Amino acid sequence: MTVTSQSRSEIFNRRADETLRSLRDGGQYKRLQMIEGPMDATIRLRDHGEVVCLCSNNYLGLANHPDVVRSGIEGIRRYGGGTASVRFICGTFECHEVLENTIAEFLGVEAAYTFVSCWTATEAVFPTLCEPGDLIVSDELNHACIIDSMRLATAMKRGVKKNVFSHGNLDALRAVLDQARADPEVTGAIWVVTDGVFSMEGDIADLPGLRAACDEYGALLVVDDSHGTGVMGPTGRGTHEHYGMAGADIDFFTGTLGKALGGAAGGYVAGSKRGIELLVQRARPTLFTNALPTTVACSAETAIRVLMNEPQRVQKLRDNVAYARKGIAAVGFEVLESPTAICPIIVGDTARAIAMSNRLLEMGVFVIGFGYPVVPEGTARLRVQISAAHEREHLDRLFDALRRLKADMN
Ligand SMILES: *Cc1c(COP(=O)(O)O)cnc(C)c1O
Numbered sequence: 001m002t003v004t005s006q007s008r009s010e011i012f013n014r015r016a017d018e019t020l021r022s023l024r025d026g027g028q029y030k031r032l033q034m035i036e037g038p039m040d041a042t043i044r045l046r047d048h049g050e051v052v053c054l055c056s057n058n059y060l061g062l063a064n065h066p067d068v069v070r071s072g073i074e075g076i077r078r079y080g081g082g083t084a085s086v087r088f089i090c091g092t093f094e095c096h097e098v099l100e101n102t103i104a105e106f107l108g109v110e111a112a113y114t115f116v117s118c119w120t121a122t123e124a125v126f127p128t129l130c131e132p133g134d135l136i137v138s139d140e141l142n143h144a145c146i147i148d149s150m151r152l153a154t155a156m157k158r159g160v161k162k163n164v165f166s167h168g169n170l171d172a173l174r175a176v177l178d179q180a181r182a183d184p185e186v187t188g189a190i191w192v193v194t195d196g197v198f199s200m201e202g203d204i205a206d207l208p209g210l211r212a213a214c215d216e217y218g219a220l221l222v223v224d225d226s227h228g229t230g231v232m233g234p235t236g237r238g239t240h241e242h243y244g245m246a247g248a249d250i251d252f253f254t255g256t257l258g259k260a261l262g263g264a265a266g267g268y269v270a271g272s273k274r275g276i277e278l279l280v281q282r283a284r285p286t287l288f289t290n291a292l293p294t295t296v297a298c299s300a301e302t303a304i305r306v307l308m309n310e311p312q313r314v315q316k317l318r319d320n321v322a323y324a325r326k327g328i329a330a331v332g333f334e335v336l337e338s339p340t341a342i343c344p345i346i347v348g349d350t351a352r353a354i355a356m357s358n359r360l361l362e363m364g365v366f367v368i369g370f371g372y373p374v375v376p377e378g379t380a381r382l383r384v385q386i387s388a389a390h391e392r393e394h395l396d397r398l399f400d401a402l403r404r405l406k407a408d409m410n
Helices: 005-025 066-079 094-107 118-129 144-156 170-181 207-217 273-282 294-309 312-331 350-362 392-409
Strands: 042-045 049-053 111-115 135-139 161-165 190-195 220-224 252-256 267-271 342-348 368-370 380-385
Touching (some): 094 111, 094 294, 111 118, 118 220, 118 273, 135 144, 144 161, 144 190, 170 207, 267 273, 294 312, 312 342, 350 380
Antiparallel strands (some): 111 267
């Protein structure tokens, strides 16, 4: 069959329409909710009015903190919108340096470097730091940005290998590392990479176990702690602090400024001076794209300062999480146990999870339902995310809504 120019020009349109239709038919079509004011414990949603927000990663309530907002405004006043340049030409302001020093201090590592998002930061790591003969080993539930970074590294540099171990399974990791020992093609460095906190389960990586396995095989450990930073450990340093580990026990961190640390956007890589230096010199997601906006560099730096000065925010978050878990269970829902601020309520069926989250929204409680293919079939869930911005009354509104939902369902 020959393809005429005319029919070829129609190919994309038809394909796009079909895909969009099948998403709608399958109940997977995403409708964007419009927020009409700042992120906080409660928010204004277009068409829904004021609702309790339980689906943001604003874990410490810093997104609308007056000092964080003020710093962003001062940043744009002082530096203007930006430099219209990439970092290495004429795109680095003093506020970038200050923020990067603060991130390194906060995590207790030698150096840090920022990118426009954690996605971008993570995409810089493996394609830049790996060379042929290296092996990257990943937890099967790692974030999509880690998966894509590995794909890029193996596509860009032939001879970089990758492998996966089953979620949180140190024996499976050791089996992969044993295999690598016997593999004549693995002549270089070995990189083990994990999320600190896994976003759909709310569980955490066994960092001491991973560190021990890495040491045994001479591997480097990379932790993306986007959901752990500001949340885990007595002072919110992250999942390593939860285990009593030092920042220097992790070879490289990646993290986001778009969750607990101000909530705007931005990400970083943190670790050894030489690793960061190599990224500054060679990473394509900094050589060919602009810096973090000044507003964000300034507001995120203040967010980290607020966190360092007010560790009680982390304790308030922890108290809220304990209160929420107890309250959800008391209503009769099954909430996955974990030490994080993510409380998944397993409901099974995808359509049911979506219907439940719609009903909750009608009752003024904003919680998102996740189903297949984001999570395995049959494990659809409502993902409740707790913040230090919440007061007991907000969580009580969640329990009331869940109680009514339960009554509706019976
Ligand atoms: C949220 C998240 C990201 C993405 O962060 P951005 O800064 O928004 O790109 C990356 N990794 C993990 C593990 C995350 O949870």
